[in-house]
Each structure stands twice: as structure tokens, then as C-alpha cells.
Amino acid sequence: MVKQRRSQIDSSKRRQILPKEIRRKQLIRATMGRIAEVGLSQVTLSAVTQKAGLSQGIANLHFDSKDNLLVETLKFVTDEYNLGLQQILSGTGYLSAQAKLQALVQFQFSRSVTEETKMAVWFAFYGEAKSRPTYQSICADSDRRAALGMKTLMTAVSEELGHDIDTAFVTDGYIALIDGLWLSLLLSPRKLSRVKAKQVVFQYLKGVFPLWSDVR
Amino acid sequence: MVKQRRSQIDSSKRRQILPKEIRRKQLIRATMGRIAEVGLSQVTLSAVTQKAGLSQGIANLHFDSKDNLLVETLKFVTDEYNLGLQQILSGTGYLSAQAKLQALVQFQFSRSVTEETKMAVWFAFYGEAKSRPTYQSICADSDRRAALGMKTLMTAVSEELGHDIDTAFVTDGYIALIDGLWLSLLLSPRKLSRVKAKQVVFQYLKGVFPLWSDVR
DNA sequence: GCCCAGAATGAATATCTATTCATTGCGAAC
DNA sequence: GTTCGCAATGAATAGATATTCATTCTGGGC
CATH class of the missing domain: 1.10.10.60 (Homeodomain-like)
Structure with a gap:
């Protein structure tokens, strides 16, 4: 042999x-x-x-432990997302707040962010977050940071356009809209494409910022 | 003894x-x-x-089997929700499409629907739906029915107000917004109350329907 | 070429949990 | 009051699966 x-x-x-x-x-x-x-x-x-x-x-x-592996997996996904997000929010190369917000939308519906496996991970943990303090705190942490930066951006856009609106509501609405669209993208990608999702977001922005106009 | x-x-x-x-x-x-x-x-x-x-x-x-118990639990929650939803959508006692839409918002953020345990169940299964055909089909079925009725309602509101807008986008946006707000309600009820969530929705409606005015 | 620290393996173990089923006892029918 | 079908029980079983650890093997250092 x-x-x-x-x-x-x-x-x-x-x-x-x-x-x-x-x-x-x-x-x-x-x-x-x-x-x-x-x-x-x-x-x-x-x-x-x-x-x-x-x-x-x-x-x-x-x-x-398995539990730790799962926690680290969640951290990996959120960290990567937060990094990209902060890069945009703290970026200085934009011509206007509007342009920055547009870049944000592009990022949030980029292929990399909306990759099926990442969406799946994201919502899998959201589904358990309520009952698992560790997941909860990782997600909450990520969300809080994101919300803060977005509020600032929304206020900048509002001022830039000369509007006088409550940007707290606008921000809450924006964040919820993104989350909801991500969920659609995960559950029924056939029905809602990434392109369509972005159009929905811009429709929202045109609604809350009457003077909004797509920059190039 | x-x-x-x-x-x-x-x-x-x-x-x-x-x-x-x-x-x-x-x-x-x-x-x-x-x-x-x-x-x-x-x-x-x-x-x-x-x-x-x-x-x-x-x-x-x-x-x-355990699996069957879980499936029946998901069905229970979605059936209950769909019943309430259809009751409103097919209701005839409303003074206007606007009034009906307002009733819908009230329903979607009623205590009964946004009860913590129900939200938890909802998102727990959403988180798994992608990978479990049975959950998927239950959720998809529920979603499809809801989406259809809402599209009709949005179109009615649009016509009532004399607007000429793409109600498909409005509907997709509306549904995503609700889902996103529910998620916020589940994960950080401290940050977003039911009342605030409704205000966010009405802000959205005012945005997409410029002539919208809260009825009574 | 040889050595060896420690990375990687995978069989064995311990634990956890869905499912089964022989037994119990409730309560409707008479 | 007695009977009896079957709902309910819960101990036992079977099947998974996380974790351990003795053993194997790699690759850098000499």
C-alpha cells in the first residue's frame, strides 16, 4: 500500500x-x-x-467560546460600518452639506454595505438584541454614534437651504427609513432594488427639505 | 404523616x-x-x-414539534396584525382617504400593536426569515397583502388632494418608515416614544403630500 | 538538518434539550 | 356513583453540539 x-x-x-x-x-x-x-x-x-x-x-x-465568536462577529460588522460612516460624516472635501448627505445615501446603499450576508447578520442580531445585553449595547452604541453625526448633518443641510425645521424629527425619520429599506432589501430584494431604495430616500429628502435639489 | x-x-x-x-x-x-x-x-x-x-x-x-410551535406563534402574531390592518383598509366609515390614513397610523402605533412582546417576536422572526423558507413565506405573505392595500390608500389620498405623484415610491417609503420606527421602538423605547414615532410619520406625510392637513 | 514553541487537530466528554410514552387522573356521560 | 376516553404529566431517552485536551505537525531559529 x-x-x-x-x-x-x-x-x-x-x-x-x-x-x-x-x-x-x-x-x-x-x-x-x-x-x-x-x-x-x-x-x-x-x-x-x-x-x-x-x-x-x-x-x-x-x-x-461560541458566544464570544458571535459577539466578535457583530462587532466586526458594526465597526466596519461605523468606520465608513464616520469617514463621510467627518469628511471635509464636500462642496456642501447637501453633497455630503448625498454621499451618505450612496454609502448606505452601496454594494459593500448592503451585501446580503452583512444585512443578514445585522438583522439577526437586532432580532435578539432586546434580550441580550451584550448585543444590545454593541448595537445601541453604534446607533447612538450614527444618530449624533446625522443630526448634525441634517441641521447643516437645513441651514444651508434656509429652512426652519425640526431636524430632530427629520433625523429620526431618516434613520428609520434607512433601517426599513434595509429590511426590505434583505427580505425581498426582488421587490426593492438598491436603486429604488435610494430613490425612496431622495423622495423623503425632497419632502422634508422643500428646496432640496440633487447636486450633480 | x-x-x-x-x-x-x-x-x-x-x-x-x-x-x-x-x-x-x-x-x-x-x-x-x-x-x-x-x-x-x-x-x-x-x-x-x-x-x-x-x-x-x-x-x-x-x-x-417545537418548530411547529414557533411557526404557529409567528402566524398568530401576523394574523392578528393583518386582521386589524384589513379592517381599516377595507373600512367604509371614514370621511376621507386622509382620515383613513390617519386611522392607519394610529393603529400601527397603538399600544396593542407595539406591545413589546409582539415587536420582539416580529423582529426575531424577521432576523431568521432570510434563511427559513417557512418564516419567509409567512412574513412575505403578510407584507404583500399589506403593501397592496396601502398602495391603494396612498393613491386615494393623492387623488383626494389633487396631487400628481408616484404613489409606488410613497408607499415603499411609508412601509419602510413604519418598519424602521418599530425597530427603534423595540430597541430604544427610551429614545423614541410612540407619540414621537407618529409625529415622524406625519412629518413624512406632510412632506410627500404638500397639501396634507391633519383632519380633526 | 534538527529542535521545539505553540498552532491546529479531532476524538472524547459533558451538557443541554427535543421528543417519547407509560402512567395518572379529570370530568363528561350515563 | 361509576365508568372510561383521552388530556396531561414528567421521567426516561435519544440526539445535538459546545468544550476539552492529548496528540500531531508546522515553520522559524540555529
């Missing part, structure tokens, strides 16, 4: 040692994928590690 | 035989409660039956 020799073809089976950070990201991505595939309540470590092409015990090795 | 005699005080422990329908509703309510308390992914039959004050095996007796 010939002893099995590992070839290049078989390289997927070859054990490899990689930096902790690479492995963590690899597992987080696999977790996101599984959440999108089977739902948060059906995710098992064995399914995750299998998807990552790694062994059973590795999730506990790098994350200590 | 005196043989334990069941007293009135002890009546909670007394075995009782009740109609199937009563038991089913009792279990569904307990399930809703547990979902709100611990999240869909952490709901166990033993926690549910305990909350219902019944024995371990009763859920399987009346629902065959």
Missing part, C-alpha cells in the same frame, strides 16, 4: 499555521456566512469551522 | 383538562413571552411550558 503523499491538489487538507488575526477574521467571515445561510439560531460551531475549512476545536482556541 | 390534600391555594398545581384551542393559545402566549425575554435562539420548550405553568411534554402534544 502506497503511503498517501500530500500533493498540491490536496493542499486544502494541509495543516497550516497562520497569525492569530488571520484565523480570527477567517472564522468571523465563516460565521457571517452561516448566519446568512441558516440563521443565527441554527449556527453551530461545527458548521462554522467546516465552512472555514478548519477543525472542530479551532473556534474555542481563538475565541474561547 | 398527613397525606397532602390539594386546597384552593394549591389550585395552580391541580391538573385541569381544557379545550385544545385554549391550550394552544396558552402555549403561544408563553412562547411569545420567552422570545421577548431570552431571544428566539435561546427559547427552549422547557422554558415555554414552565412559563405556561404546564408540563414538559405538552408542547409536543399540541404542536407535534
Whole structure:
């Protein structure tokens, strides 16, 4: 009997040692994928590690517990989103507040943000947040930061256009609208495309800012 | 030793035989409660039956499987909502389309609809819907019916006010706004009250229907 | 080429939980 | 009051699945 020799073809089976950070990201991505595939309540470590092409015990090795892996997955998604958001909100290269707000809309409905697996993760955790303090605080934290920056932006737009309106309501409405559209995008992408979603948002903005005009 | 005699005080422990329908509703309510308390992914039959004050095996007796109990719970919540919704949409006692739309808003943010446990159930299943065909179809069915009726109503309002606008966008925006506000209501009721949520909706309606005026 | 720290593995374990079913006892019918 | 069908019980079972850990193997250092 010939002893099995590992070839290049078989390289997927070859054990490899990689930096902790690479492995963590690899597992987080696999977790996101599984959440999108089977739902948060059906995710098992064995399914995750299998998807990552790694062994059973590795999730506990790098994350200590399943619960922690899930928390880190949520953090990963929210952190990435917040980073992009803050980049726009604190950006200084825009010609006007209106232009900045338009960029924000483009970002919020960009392919990267509305990627199916990310939406799935987002709402999976929202669905559990009420009853899980850890998720709750991660989401709330993210939301609070976002709301603050958006309020400032809305006020800037309002002033720029010479309006005199309650931007608190406008902001609450804007945020709710985005969340609702994301949910539609997740549940029935057939019915509502990203393009259509953006049109709905601009319709909202034209409504609350009568003098709004799309900048180039 | 005196043989334990069941007293009135002890009546909670007394075995009782009740109609199937009563038991089913009792279990569904307990399930809703547990979902709100611990999240869909952490709901166990033993926690549910305990909350219902019944024995371990009763859920399987009346629902065959845990999965089925969950499905029936989702159906219960959506059916109740749809009933109220259709009652308004097909109602004929309103003075105008505007008045009907106002009634709709009142309904959608009524205490009964926005009850914490119901919102929790709603979003718990939304979070899983993507990956579970059964949930998906229940939610999609409910959504489709709602969307159709609302589109008609929006068109009626638009005509009533003599506007010439694309009511498809208005409807999509309206639905998304409601969903987003519900999510806020669930996740941070401190920040957004039901009253404030309604004000946000009316602000939206004033925006898209320039001639809108609150009736009475 | 050899060594070895520690990354990775995966079989074994412990725990948790849905489901079953033999037994109990309620309450409607007579 | 007695009987009896079947609702209800809850202990036992079976099946998952998170976690552990003894063992294997990699790749950098010498």
C-alpha cells in the first residue's frame, strides 16, 4: 500500500499555521456566512469551522467560546460600518452639506454595505438584541454614534437651504427609513432594488427639505 | 404523616383538562413571552411550558414539534396584525382617504400593536426569515397583502388632494418608515416614544403630500 | 538538518434539550 | 356513583453540539 503523499491538489487538507488575526477574521467571515445561510439560531460551531475549512476545536482556541465568536462577529460588522460612516460624516472635501448627505445615501446603499450576508447578520442580531445585553449595547452604541453625526448633518443641510425645521424629527425619520429599506432589501430584494431604495430616500429628502435639489 | 390534600391555594398545581384551542393559545402566549425575554435562539420548550405553568411534554402534544410551535406563534402574531390592518383598509366609515390614513397610523402605533412582546417576536422572526423558507413565506405573505392595500390608500389620498405623484415610491417609503420606527421602538423605547414615532410619520406625510392637513 | 514553541487537530466528554410514552387522573356521560 | 376516553404529566431517552485536551505537525531559529 502506497503511503498517501500530500500533493498540491490536496493542499486544502494541509495543516497550516497562520497569525492569530488571520484565523480570527477567517472564522468571523465563516460565521457571517452561516448566519446568512441558516440563521443565527441554527449556527453551530461545527458548521462554522467546516465552512472555514478548519477543525472542530479551532473556534474555542481563538475565541474561547461560541458566544464570544458571535459577539466578535457583530462587532466586526458594526465597526466596519461605523468606520465608513464616520469617514463621510467627518469628511471635509464636500462642496456642501447637501453633497455630503448625498454621499451618505450612496454609502448606505452601496454594494459593500448592503451585501446580503452583512444585512443578514445585522438583522439577526437586532432580532435578539432586546434580550441580550451584550448585543444590545454593541448595537445601541453604534446607533447612538450614527444618530449624533446625522443630526448634525441634517441641521447643516437645513441651514444651508434656509429652512426652519425640526431636524430632530427629520433625523429620526431618516434613520428609520434607512433601517426599513434595509429590511426590505434583505427580505425581498426582488421587490426593492438598491436603486429604488435610494430613490425612496431622495423622495423623503425632497419632502422634508422643500428646496432640496440633487447636486450633480 | 398527613397525606397532602390539594386546597384552593394549591389550585395552580391541580391538573385541569381544557379545550385544545385554549391550550394552544396558552402555549403561544408563553412562547411569545420567552422570545421577548431570552431571544428566539435561546427559547427552549422547557422554558415555554414552565412559563405556561404546564408540563414538559405538552408542547409536543399540541404542536407535534417545537418548530411547529414557533411557526404557529409567528402566524398568530401576523394574523392578528393583518386582521386589524384589513379592517381599516377595507373600512367604509371614514370621511376621507386622509382620515383613513390617519386611522392607519394610529393603529400601527397603538399600544396593542407595539406591545413589546409582539415587536420582539416580529423582529426575531424577521432576523431568521432570510434563511427559513417557512418564516419567509409567512412574513412575505403578510407584507404583500399589506403593501397592496396601502398602495391603494396612498393613491386615494393623492387623488383626494389633487396631487400628481408616484404613489409606488410613497408607499415603499411609508412601509419602510413604519418598519424602521418599530425597530427603534423595540430597541430604544427610551429614545423614541410612540407619540414621537407618529409625529415622524406625519412629518413624512406632510412632506410627500404638500397639501396634507391633519383632519380633526 | 534538527529542535521545539505553540498552532491546529479531532476524538472524547459533558451538557443541554427535543421528543417519547407509560402512567395518572379529570370530568363528561350515563 | 361509576365508568372510561383521552388530556396531561414528567421521567426516561435519544440526539445535538459546545468544550476539552492529548496528540500531531508546522515553520522559524540555529
